[in-house]
Amino acid sequence: MSIESTPDPPYTAVIFTSIRTDVDNGYAAIAEAMDELAAEQPGYLGVESARENIGITVSYWESPEAARAWKRVSEHSLAQKRGRDEWYREYRVRIATVERDYGLP
Numbered sequence: 001m002s003i004e005s006t007p008d009p010p011y012t013a014v015i016f017t018s019i020r021t022d023v024d025n026g027y028a029a030i031a032e033a034m035d036e037l038a039a040e041q042p043g044y045l046g047v048e049s050a051r052e053n054i055g056i057t058v059s060y061w062e063s064p065e066a067a068r069a070w071k072r073v074s075e076h077s078l079a080q081k082r083g084r085d086e087w088y089r090e091y092r093v094r095i096a097t098v099e100r101d102y103g104l105p
Contacts, residue, residue: 004046004060009098011045012061014070018083018091019054027087030079041070060098067095 020027038044038059043066049057061067070076083091 003103004048006045006060006098006101007062009101011098012064012067013096013098014059014061014067015094015096016057016059016091017054017094018057019089020051021087021089023086025086030082034076034079037073037075038070041073042066043069064095064097 035047038047043062045060045062047057047059049055059067059070061070071080
């Protein structure tokens, strides 16, 4: 587990916050496959994720256009549909422009 190293701002963050249903039905395998597929997309910078009662996944992209292109990847669209139909009781997606980025090395 590590914190992603991102370039100097600005860049785009896609923040996905969710509450799961009790249905698993392949969730972990699909989530891992989506992480791997996202990493192959143009403009991908990294991802950070945590889950307790509420899950939060933040993916980082070079631009809003790169983030929108990821949303349209067919395998990702299918996973999103399964999420709506099976895995998530509630979710929210927020898109933000990172203007500052600092912390401990």
